[in-house]
Amino acid sequence: MSYLWDDAKAAELAGDEVALLIYRSNLLGADLRLTNYGGGNTSCKVIAKDPLTGTDTEVMWVKGSGGDLGTLKKSGLAALYVDRLRSLTNVYSGIAHEDEMVELFNHCIFDLSSKAPSIDTPLHGFLPFKHIDHLHPDAAIAIAAAKDGKKITQELFNGTIGWVEWQRPGFDLGLKLKQCLDENPGIRGIMLGSHGLFTWGDTAYESYINTLEIIEQSAEYLEQNYGKKGPVFGGVKLTSPAEDIRKKQAIAIAPVLRGFCSGHVRMIGHFTDDARVLEFTNSNDLDRLAPLGTSCPDHFLRTKISPLVLAIKADDDLSDTKAIKEKLAPAFEAYRKMYAAYYESCKHPNSPAMRDANPVVILYPGIGMFTFAKDKQTARVASEFYINAINVMKGAEAISEYTSLPRQEAFNIEYWLLEEAKLQRMPKPKSLSGRIALVTGSAGGIGKAIAKKFANEGACVVINDNDATRLAHANEEFLSQYGKDVYTTALMDVTDKEAINKAYEAAVLAFAGVDLVVNCAGLSISKPIEEHTEKDWDLLYDVLVKGQFLVTQAGVEIMRKQDTGGDVINIVSKNALVSGPNNAGYGSAKAAQLHLSRLNAAELGKDNIRVNVVNPDAVISDSKIWAGDWAAGRAKAYGVTVEELPAYYAKRTLLNEIILPEDIANACFALVGGLLNKSTGNVLNVDGGVAMAFVR
Template sequence: MSVKTTSFKHVSYLWDEAEAAKLAGDEVALLIYRSNLLGADLRLTNYGGGNTSCKAMAKDPLTGEETEIMWIKGSGGDIGTLTKSGLAALYVDRLRSLKNVYRGIEHEDEMVELFNHCIYDLASKAPSIDTPLHGFLPFKHIDHLHPDAAIAIAAAKDGKKITQELFGGTIGWVEWQKPGFDLGLQLKQCLDENPGIRGIMLGSHGLFTWGDTAYESYVNTLEVIEKCAEYLEANYGKKGPVFGGQKVESLAVEDRKKQAAKIAPILRGFCSSERHMIGHFTDDARVLEFINSNDLERLAPLGTSCPDHFLRTKISPLVLDLAKDEDLSDVAAIKERLAPSFEAYRQMYTDYYNTCKHDNSPAIRDANPVIILYPGVGMFAFSKDKQTARVAAEFYTNAINVMKGAEAISEYTSLPRQEAFNIEYWLLEEAKLQRMPKPKALSGKIALITGSAGGIGKAIAKKFVKEGAVVVLNDMNAERLESAGEEFKKEFGRDSYATAILDVTKETQIEAALEEAALAFGGVDIIVNNAGLSISKTIEDHTEKDWDILYDVLVKGQFFVTQGAVKVLRKQAIGGDIINIVSKNALVSGPNNAGYGSAKSAQLHLSRLNAAELGADHIRVNVVNPDAVISDSNIWAGGWAEGRAKAYGITVAELPAYYAKRTLLNEIILPDDIANACFAFTGGLLNKSTGNVLNVDGGVAMAFVR
């Protein structure tokens, strides 16, 4: 196959001759290199979507003879991040011999277990359902991708005819069928009937392309997708305005964000009727073009075509019947307006399940929508975690691209409901879901910990993320916050956190931080009032400025952050936790501590008052009382350590040992100890506890609550 060009407009040519030369002779390494390049361009395939393979000779460990092996992306992988450990390796001859025992399409699923008898590498990843689609084709390198431009043609009413005309017969066509052994046989039949073709279009599904080398396969793939994209571009507008023209004009950018932040917790509350969901919001231009269009009402209910799309987005989205600039201040009235739409969606999904289910179908899953469209504002996605919600939004954007292209050249057709159900509730898909790790204690929870760029706050945030939550990191210091963000990104990934500058004495910054929580994740579940400072002075030395800042940060800060959070929590109406990091000084009287100690006492009683008021909303308010947490804490800056050392008649260097020795357990208290206490309150075992005080001070008898 001759290579024609390396210049493309609609896809990215990323092949580096020097890098590839280092891999010469290693077909598996070249497969991984090619796969990563393809996965790096989301115009070629979606996250986790598509499959790539190569066939090469290797020594059979049993016979010592050279034999043909196929390496293919294993089940559940992503080609953009694929490594050798993510590949399945199978004997080609054994895989192909399975057709001798194949009992027909009604026995499709039993073939997956038989793939294991074809494994060459015992450390191999589990083979995916796409394995036979590659195995029966003779080519050394094969790409199976889900590019929007190709699926737009594949999902068009007359996609087969368009494919034939566009490629002059050099791209074959196989009608829609669920992936599996029979589809692999159909691909081979299509090739046998059309020798010399360079690829095959799968109806409503995706694209197969190939080459004799990794490079030829890569360029062939780019060329075919480029041609599809050029064809779509040339036809946009010929049949009339895209999506029938604009019906609604978008709000200005900042107004969209404000409106989205207001509505997100309400939507999250509806979507979390069965379990806590995490949200994602986008006002991408492609999304706005679709949701603001005249054709939205016609196209949205049709649902998506590519299995990769609807597996993540559900069969169709929910479209909100709200004006873009709707006054959302009366939360009860908005909920009353929206409730029938959510009930109707759940009923639609239940009817879809009941109509399409088989005798052995898995139980119905969460009937709430995943994708919610708000004309003039943007798109929301809600799922079990941030990555899944974000990817769902990306996939629905892909579906929008497909609808746009199909409508431009013909008429968009979605997958029939029964076919969609057969994929969504496929027993093999269910088995894959059952193999996934069980949710962690804080999965689906959103936490905002004030002062979380360092010390106790950062330790709490890390603990929560490790237990499944997402967090809104915040700090007054932008440099410190940026550093914490980079640390979380490196350790936990970009979907684990958001950031916000927050001075708890400034109401506008409190509001902005909660808006960020709503935009990034859909709302908030856990508030930890941790931000603080300390001043240790004698009565004579205390100034009004000292007094005011202590009470502004510790007492007013705790109150106003709580006040703002309660508005969000009540919008969601799914309960929540407020934890206030107070101090043993709230209970213990000591010298040189009038301002700090009395402010801590105010924090403690304020917590009890809030617990009494918020119980009816299932919002729990509890207190953690630390003492002498020295490690990485700002509390020891600004002369506090010197003041406490002076009060006790010791040196600053002697403070840690001093504090430990005065406790009943003779223990030094660390930030992780406070984090563990916060998790104890939020991890699910104390859901019926509120108004409590948990001492984490090593045992200070004077601080016992009595």
């Protein structure tokens, strides 16, 4: 284990047990081997003044509902009166009614501004220790999920670790922990069958050290036993191809898988070819272990009842999309039927309706693992959880035999009414949730404004530009504003087909596909006809017309693999419709862009791919166009100075408005946000009102 405790840092927090709790929690949550994102919980008990009586009272601070240890702050803690929490045993009427106790936790709250208590609150409250850690460490769960885990725990720790059989988290499990402690005074912790580990100490440091020592001892025991029963996972069944081949296969199949998984709601994907995944998928025991599913309830909630294992080879030719779809369709249909049968056989009279029957985890032997969820973070976390499950299976098989949760117990967790209530309380998905957008030229100007608007509305975005420095600055900005799960970047010149393909490959590896393509990259050259060169002409047509064609062509190929439709928006210009001086090359290229949009709309309607146009005019803010000779050329054409251009453009409009990048972004969102899903081949003018640019 990594011992991260810093005595100097802890000394700064001395005397503040809650601050030390948060410090300890962040250290534990930073290591995915100890607990995953959102998993586990920690607590401390302190003496505080009762605000009503002024007398000293014991208060427990514990991670609240929905929090994450690695990023925990005080606002993520629930604070409860310990005596009130324990007094709830007086009204507890048995395990059949334990869910009713959750509402009563609210009567025990000490700090009214603290987080809502989680279902694990009584597990901490009924134990007397000042500091408590409940984690889901791979090494400990491997023992907890072993067929004879109880015996191994007793022998390995010489009776210093208690054992409580599997039981769904809740009020009754808290009582079971207290009973275990009463019957085994002096123990250092408690192993929860198939679930995880409870450990404690009198101080934050003692709890931290105790926790890591027990996990370390568990990990060392597993390490000593690997290979004693035979090869890991029954030995190697197949060998993976080189990394570049794995990535190539993943890129080829990811949009197809995403399409199959998006029948209920549009999904975002995550791919990994982590060595631990490949060791599992390439093994002889894959077909035996994968259908068993996971053991820890936190793993299970994120990864579903079991993964889908693809019956295709690592070196299969995936270039024929129709053929690969025909090959995969029966597997997905069989999975959905399996899931429906699981639901029907396990459901209760009051169970929520069956949710999406598609798999979350898809294993491609020799290539890696795909996970699909409503957003990138959830898909990534599901991948992390399944890697934890692989670690657990590996350890349990090394020392005994792996056991998963019984199907009924798994169902009771997945369709728990309290879990359903939590899902219902979640914010409504944003308009572009589950969608992936590639916006060309999005490191600045109009393109960046569009990418930000889409990200704000829930989309994942692919930021790209032909300027590496500008792209690096945009990367820093998006990372700071949105975090790593919302975007990816690619250096792309829209005149370079190879660069375009690489940008789409980045989109597929990051998110598993693309739904929205916005052709925004551009440049402008304003010259009288006698000064216009052939080089100027070729550059304008290469970037504006050829670039729009190539980017659309590559995007449509991916959309067709997904078979879920899509959108193409082309940022053209009022100059596509309005004739003006010194503008032969730019204006005619824009007219070509506009008609190419019409042609694409007519052709792609059968694929449910909509093609629409936004026509801006005079968007000067943050635009590279206006940093060059274009501004001077237009100013000369209109007989004004460069400084007078914004006002000149505004005054010639019907609304007397200056047009900003955000105005174009809003127009793009209007076309793809859900209200105009039956609209294609349209032109939306965002120019302040230029009568000559009216389409009709």
